[in-house]
């Protein structure tokens with residue numbers, strides 16, 4: 001049966017793909033985005049779109065009327081930057097969750113799906129499993145985990161269903177590629193397409209496991225409807241194909257036929273060498289299975305960025321704290 005789905009951050013990467021998936025499944029989609037991130041042309045013309053900030057509680061209450069499921073994807077998802085811009089980032093993660101939750105409860109929304117982050121696991125041992133006690137270690141992770149606690153509390157008090165999704169390192173077309181603070185693969189593609197050498201923090205031997213958006217979106221969709229996921233935390237993303245950042249740069253350079261000679265900069269504070277989540281629970285509960293390998297995912301991103309054209313980077317978020325720990329790349333706008 002067709003449902004009314006509300007998506008915050010609908011002009012963003014995950015929000016817009018989720019909107020398309022929901023529309024294709026025959027649902028009505030309403031969404032908001034303040035365009036701090038994302039791109040307006042990510043939003044399908046079939047979405048009832050409002051350019052609102054989630055912190056406008058009165059507006060949130062108005063536009064979540066008769067909604068069945070809220071997906072709260074809006075955020076400033078900048079983990080590395082969050083120790084330098086803690087005010088903006090926590091406000092845009094925690095406070096907006098309180099606003100969207102309040103609106104959803106006021107309108108008796110049935111289910112609230114929150115996109116948390118693997119940053120919530122922080123200093124736990126890898127691979128991260130959902131039963132681990134979160135140990136967030138930076139303002140972004142603290143704000144995400146605090147949001148989860150807030151959601152759990154309010155949902156339990158007011159009798160609303162909720163699910164906590166933990167997407168991790170998802171890549172694909174529509175990711176903001178002119179953003180100097182996040183999305184390493186998109187940044188590298190954008191730089192190499194401009195004929196510039198990519199910038200790598202540390203020795204580049206930090207390992208990551210990327211997941212292609214089309215492999216994850218079905219899992220996210222199921223969180224709106226499946227009965228057994230209520231109250232669960234579920235990692236969304238793969239645990240199969242690990243690469244170092246050096247290898248990632250090499251693969252992109254190969255795909256672009258680019259002569260690679262990366263520029264190395266000092267590590268960012270608290271950057272972890274290996275971050276990975278177990279996908280066992282998603283396989284078991286959501287039938288998660290990967291179809292795209294890393295090269296295929298990167299090729300789709302290259303096609304998307306080539307098609308829109310490479311762009312200069314926009315420093316759209318102020319760095320609040322500038323001191324000796326602040327990466328030179330942001331202080332001196334080197335991207």
Ligand SMILES: NC(=O)c1ccc[n+]([C@@H]2O[C@H](COP(=O)([O-])OP(=O)(O)OC[C@H]3O[C@@H](n4cnc5c(N)ncnc54)[C@H](O)[C@@H]3O)[C@@H](O)[C@H]2O)c1
Nearest residue numbers: 009012013014034036037038053054074075077115169170
């Ligand atoms: N993509 C990933 O790999 C990944 C990994 C972990 C967590 N997440 C989480 O998933 C969600 C979506 O991530 P994404 O990669 O699509 O990010 P994104 O930056 O592409 O999308 C977020 C959107 O939220 C909007 N937004 C920010 N603050 C807002 C506000 N106050 N009001 C309204 N809109 C606002 C931005 O303009 C942007 O379009 C985020 O909550 C993020 O923390 C994503």
